[in-house]
Amino acid sequence: MLNIKNLHAAVEGNAILKGINLNVKAGEVHAIMGPNGSGKSSLASVLAGREAYEVTEGSVDFDGKDLLDMSPEVRAREGLFLAFQYPVEIPGVSNINFLKTAVNEVRAYHGQPPMQAKAFLDMLKSKQKLMEFDANLMNRSLNEGFSGGEKKRNDIFQMAMLEPKLAIMDETDSGLDIDALRIVSAGVNKLRGKDNAFIIITHYQRLLEYIVPDFVHVLYNGRIVKSGTKELALELEEKGYDWLKEDIRLEEPVQ
Amino acid sequence: MSAEQDILQELAGRDYEFGFETQIEMDIAPPGLNEDIIRFISAKKQEPEWLLEWRLKGFQLFQKLSMPTWQNFKLPEVDFQGVSYYAAPKNQVKYNSLDEVDPELLATFAKLGIPLEEQKMLSGVAVDAVFDSISVATTFKAQLHELGIIFCSFGEAVQEHPELVKKYLGSVVPQADNIYAALNSAVFSDGSFVYIPKGVRCPMELSTYFRINAKNTGQFERTLIIADEGSYVSYLEGCTAPMRDENQLHAAVVELIALDDSEIKYSTVQNWYPGDADGKGGIYNFVTKRGICKGKNSKISWTQVETGSAITWKYPGVILQGDNSIGEFYSVAVTSKRQVADTGTKMVHIGKNTKSRIISKGISAIHGQNTYRGLVKVGPNATNARNFTQCDSLLIGDRCGAHTFPYIESKNNTAMVEHEATTSKIGEDQVFYLNQRGIDNEQAVNMIVNGYAKEVLNQLPMEFAVEAQKLLSITLEGSVG
Ligand SMILES: Nc1ncnc2c1ncn2[C@@H]1O[C@H](COP(=O)(O)OP(=O)(O)OP(=O)(O)O)[C@@H](O)[C@H]1O
Ligand SMILES: [Mg+2]
Numbered sequence: 001m002l003n004i005k006n007l008h009a010a011v012e013g014n015a016i017l018k019g020i021n022l023n024v025k026a027g028e029v030h031a032i033m034g035p036n037g038s039g040k041s042s043l044a045s046v047l048a049g050r051e052a053y054e055v056t057e058g059s060v061d062f063d064g065k066d067l068l069d070m071s072p073e074v075r076a077r078e079g080l081f082l083a084f085q086y087p088v089e090i091p092g093v094s095n096i097n098f099l100k101t102a103v104n105e106v107r108a109y110h111g112q113p114p115m116q117a118k119a120f121l122d123m124l125k126s127k128q129k130l131m132e133f134d135a136n137l138m139n140r141s142l143n144e145g146f147s148g149g150e151k152k153r154n155d156i157f158q159m160a161m162l163e164p165k166l167a168i169m170d171e172t173d174s175g176l177d178i179d180a181l182r183i184v185s186a187g188v189n190k191l192r193g194k195d196n197a198f199i200i201i202t203h204y205q206r207l208l209e210y211i212v213p214d215f216v217h218v219l220y221n222g223r224i225v226k227s228g229t230k231e232l233a234l235e236l237e238e239k240g241y242d243w244l245k246e247d248i249r250l251e252e253p254v255q
Numbered sequence: 256m257s258a259e260q261d262i263l264q265e266l267a268g269r270d271y272e273f274g275f276e277t278q279i280e281m282d283i284a285p286p287g288l289n290e291d292i293i294r295f296i297s298a299k300k301q302e303p304e305w306l307l308e309w310r311l312k313g314f315q316l317f318q319k320l321s322m323p324t325w326q327n328f329k330l331p332e333v334d335f336q337g338v339s340y341y342a343a344p345k346n347q348v349k350y351n352s353l354d355e356v357d358p359e360l361l362a363t364f365a366k367l368g369i370p371l372e373e374q375k376m377l378s379g380v381a382v383d384a385v386f387d388s389i390s391v392a393t394t395f396k397a398q399l400h401e402l403g404i405i406f407c408s409f410g411e412a413v414q415e416h417p418e419l420v421k422k423y424l425g426s427v428v429p430q431a432d433n434i435y436a437a438l439n440s441a442v443f444s445d446g447s448f449v450y451i452p453k454g455v456r457c458p459m460e461l462s463t464y465f466r467i468n469a470k471n472t473g474q475f476e477r478t479l480i481i482a483d484e485g486s487y488v489s490y491l492e493g494c495t496a497p498m499r500d501e502n503q504l505h506a507a508v509v510e511l512i513a514l515d516d517s518e519i520k521y522s523t524v525q526n527w528y529p530g531d532a533d534g535k536g537g538i539y540n541f542v543t544k545r546g547i548c549k550g551k552n553s554k555i556s557w558t559q560v561e562t563g564s565a566i567t568w569k570y571p572g573v574i575l576q577g578d579n580s581i582g583e584f585y586s587v588a589v590t591s592k593r594q595v596a597d598t599g600t601k602m603v604h605i606g607k608n609t610k611s612r613i614i615s616k617g618i619s620a621i622h623g624q625n626t627y628r629g630l631v632k633v634g635p636n637a638t639n640a641r642n643f644t645q646c647d648s649l650l651i652g653d654r655c656g657a658h659t660f661p662y663i664e665s666k667n668n669t670a671m672v673e674h675e676a677t678t679s680k681i682g683e684d685q686v687f688y689l690n691q692r693g694i695d696n697e698q699a700v701n702m703i704v705n706g707y708a709k710e711v712l713n714q715l716p717m718e719f720a721v722e723a724q725k726l727l728s729i730t731l732e733g734s735v736g
Contacts, residue, residue: 048687048691049690049691050687051683051687052683071690071695072687072690072691073690073691073693073694073695073696075691076690076691076692076693077693081691082691084688084691087688088682088684088685088688090685090688090689090702090703090706091706091707092705092706092707092708092709092710093702093703093705093706094706098689098692098702101694101698101702102689102692102693102694105692105693105694105695105698106693109693141706142706158692162692162693
């Protein structure tokens, strides 16, 4: 589904991603871990098409199409979803209207007619139930005045509504209370299927107990320096990143 | 940021939707401003002697007054002698029934979305359609007449209700208020007149649609609205003009009078031709609007959505004379291309327990310059006066500007005056967030701007809120900052 080859990217001339290779197949869940500032959110941003990032080398294939060639909205309509580490507030824009617009934009792209009000509301209700999402948040302005956790849950709710092929969740767990973490994880598990895939960025092995990944990768200094299965997350939890840094320093050419 | 550049470029080049010109035979006075032309206008309208005298006095004042110097933009030289002060479609000066209205005129208004024919009239909205210097039609007149409501062109009111006109004309905006008000009082053409009798709640929106069509003319209309005790009226004004390379002057005066326990809601959706991307052409919109809450417990509410004009210069205000009276001002002003807006309000608290509320939302894009200028004045007898002002500016791109000049003068220490102000840029983060959900730049900016302006748009009558939203999108289509 997603094939990242030797991806390099820079912000304002600073190299941030330095040769990422990653292959995500339909039905898989990949976890990405790594120290602060290692480039996890940057990878998510580059995949979603944030303008500030300049891709300097490499390629990304998304279901047979050149992802890097598409505008951010086309990537979204093609089925790439990013749950943001910091979802933004958009005052005065009703959450529900926004969501309806988003759903219909994606539909239009695939040649489907806009959803009728009734059908949309039915879908809204069923997804609210699925994700145990607070219906009151629907009638407010988009993320305006939402608590940190509510914003995260709103993003995940949007994900449930948009039914993306590939969902990237950037530290969705940070800011969620214990119950919310369980509820959101359960929701994500319900959304898992053989035709979609997830990339889950997290610092904590705890989330991965709920959403069990097929692969775990460690991103360090703009590169994936280690990949493994869910046991790797446990190992990291126990030992931190220092032992990996030691290994890498030995490999890295002196500049 | 090349994408941003592209979008801003496109935005700057947006076409003005209502720029067409109606081909119709016109009766146009020769350019020039003098006593003769004033006598000519007055005679054309068969006005009584007192009104001619009043006009001539206005002209004298105009000659004495000088141009203001306090505004936050370069006041362009206006050649008052180069303008024609009277332009009316030939044949009929006064239409007795719609059948007599030139089909070309009906077609013009239909094209503007204002059908005047009986069978197509907007439901729930009575319209007075003004074409250059003349009111061409007023709809729903008979229904309104049954309730004792007078809704007609200003010219007609002078003929049919001279006592009301005489009593209130110039009572809120004195002729000497400012040079443009003086000019208007000398040469005003047509406009609307509204009287709502005691205890009557006007059952439909009253609306005037102004269209400047003729070349090299100005539009100088006057509107006078009187709400008698315990009455209510909601009034809406809309306007457009053809695209022309030269600037045209629009200098209107609006006076509102609210007696005891009455309420007037006045909404404006202003969409005069704004000029092109280089600032060529466009309307100079120099307007004086003021209301007086004369009676106790009365209320006047101004809502304006200003999207057009090369320069907009206006401060709809309220004189809060009656005890417990309320004044409100809700404004969205958009400046794009090379547009300039210097707008705001004046709330003058005179009576006890008077309240005012000011919500101003400025939006600037491209090279647009947007100034909020507001005065809250509390007199010595205005015990417990309250004001709340919220004044927000939104910037799109980094070549535009937003400026705020709030003035407060309080002579009563029981008064409470609150002022809040914010300036923000349309965040790239916000646009990206919407992009990431499949929404393109154009629609993203649209959503953000409409969300930002929501508090004001919510004040508009339903039918027009949708219209206003569309206008905002057209004016700002697709800019990212
Ligand atoms: N606009 C920018 N200008 C300069 N450096 C930037 C910019 N944006 C990101 N960076 C840098 O890129 C590096 C990677 O940041 P990124 O947000 O991807 O880290 P992360 O792995 O997601 O960290 P965290 O775990 O703290 O969320 C950091 O060193 C950050 O400071
Ligand atoms: Mg991050």
